[in-house]
Amino acid sequence: MVQALHATSDVQTQVSAEEWQVRVDLAAAYRLIDHYGWTDLIFTHLSARVPGPEHHFLINPYGMMFDEVTASNLVKIDLDGNIVMHNGYDVNPAGFCIHSAIHMSREDAQAVMHVHTDDGVAVAAMQDGLLPITQTAMVIHDEIAYHEYEGVALDLGERERLVKDIGDKKLMILRNHGTLAVGETVSACFLMLYNLERACSMQVRAMSSGSFYQPSEKAIETSRKQGKMLMASGELDQLAWPALLRMLDRKDASFRS
Numbered sequence: 001m002v003q004a005l006h007a008t009s010d011v012q013t014q015v016s017a018e019e020w021q022v023r024v025d026l027a028a029a030y031r032l033i034d035h036y037g038w039t040d041l042i043f044t045h046l047s048a049r050v051p052g053p054e055h056h057f058l059i060n061p062y063g064m065m066f067d068e069v070t071a072s073n074l075v076k077i078d079l080d081g082n083i084v085m086h087n088g089y090d091v092n093p094a095g096f097c098i099h100s101a102i103h104m105s106r107e108d109a110q111a112v113m114h115v116h117t118d119d120g121v122a123v124a125a126m127q128d129g130l131l132p133i134t135q136t137a138m139v140i141h142d143e144i145a146y147h148e149y150e151g152v153a154l155d156l157g158e159r160e161r162l163v164k165d166i167g168d169k170k171l172m173i174l175r176n177h178g179t180l181a182v183g184e185t186v187s188a189c190f191l192m193l194y195n196l197e198r199a200c201s202m203q204v205r206a207m208s209s210g211s212f213y214q215p216s217e218k219a220i221e222t223s224r225k226q227g228k229m230l231m232a233s234g235e236l237d238q239l240a241w242p243a244l245l246r247m248l249d250r251k252d253a254s255f256r257s
Contacts, residue, residue, distance in 0.1 A: 011072040011087055018051040023071035025186035026058055026111070027255040030069035031248050032190060033115065038197060039066045040116040044178070047099040048111045048186050055079050057103055059096060061089035070257045079104050098174075101159030102166065102182055109182045111189035119201040120179040129173055130199055132220045133212050137199035139227025140192070141220070145169040149176040170231070171196050187241035188234065 012020055026048040033039055033046065042063055050056040058074040060066070076085040081096045099112045123130055129146060132138045147165040150158055166172045170192050172180040179196050183189025206212040230236055248255060 014085065016051065020071065022048050022051065022186065023058060023074050024256050026074060027069050027071045028245055028248055029111075029113065029186050029190050030060060030066045031252070031255045032244060033113075034066040035248075035251070036194075036197075038115045038117045041065070044115045045096065045099055046111070046113045047096070047103065049103060049109070050076060054084075055104065056084055057096075057099070059091055059099070062092040063090070067252075070255055072257060097153045097156055097159060098162060098180065101162040102180075104159075105163040106166075106168075106182065108184050111183045111186045112180065113183075113189050113193045114174075114178060114180045115193070115197070116178040117197055117200070119204045120173075120197055121177065122204050123200040124173050124178060125176050130196075131203060132223075133206060133214060134199060134202045135223060136195055136202060138215070138220050138223035139230065140171060140195050140199065142224050142228065143170045143192070143231070144196070145172045147172055147174045149174065185237070187237040190244075191237040191240060192231075 015023070026046060029046050042065060045059055047057045047059045050058060056076050056078055058076055060069050061073050061075050064073065073087065073089055075083060075087065075089050075091045077091055077096065078084050079100045081091060081100070083091065098114055102109045102112045130137055130141070130144055132141050145166045147162055150161075162172075166180075166182070170182050172182075173196075174180060179193065179200065181189050181193035181196060183192055
């Protein structure tokens with residue numbers, strides 16, 4: 001059961017300035033997932049590693065909608081899902097199976113985001129997965145890995161196979177299940193997920209027509225190279241993230257509390 005939240009200042013004074021910034025960014029990502037309609041009630045998770053030597057992570061309080069998440073009510077847990085800093089909220093340890101697998105195996109996995117959108121799951125259920133038929137799909141195509149469906153992710157033994165399947169990729173389509181993104185920052189992770197979700201939606205719409213135009217192999221290869229350069233530069237999330245935060249501030253700035 002969700003309990004009463006401690007005052008914002010109580011949480012903020014107990015953590016470093018670096019952790020508080022990650023909390024604000026992750027809470028913003030939860031609000032953005034809600035804004036774009038990518039939620040699945042209280043299910044799915046976004047997580048971010050807490051700066052410091054400990055392998056501690058932040059995740060949403062169990063039982064709260066994404067538009068209720070704030071910097072203060074995010075819960076700090078360890079790799080086994082145990083709460084290491086109590087702020088009055090509980091978590092769903094089973095739901096962290098996927099996230100802990102990626103966090104514990106990838107130093108660059110500072111943020112991990114996993115959702116069950118209609119279009120993302122639809123593409124995850126398609127035989128050929130995400131096709132390079134749109135510019136958005138082509139620029140991220142080299143970053144996509146696939147993981148076979150094994151049932152609801154409750155078995156920690158699945159973590160080894162998740163790690164093997166994602167390798168060094170930044171995106172993964174979990175067959176018959178959903179989508180996942182990894183990033184060195186919350187902002188970079190969200191922008192990768194945004195592009196994957198957009199590409200999935202575009203493919204679903206294109207395929208509903210019964211036919212689509214296939215670009216040339218040369219165009220696909222050119223777009224892949226351009227995508228790698230854009231992602232390596234970090235320019236896109238550096239420009240887009242502040243704009244997204246401004247949008248949230250205009251809409252409801254309570255994510256910062």
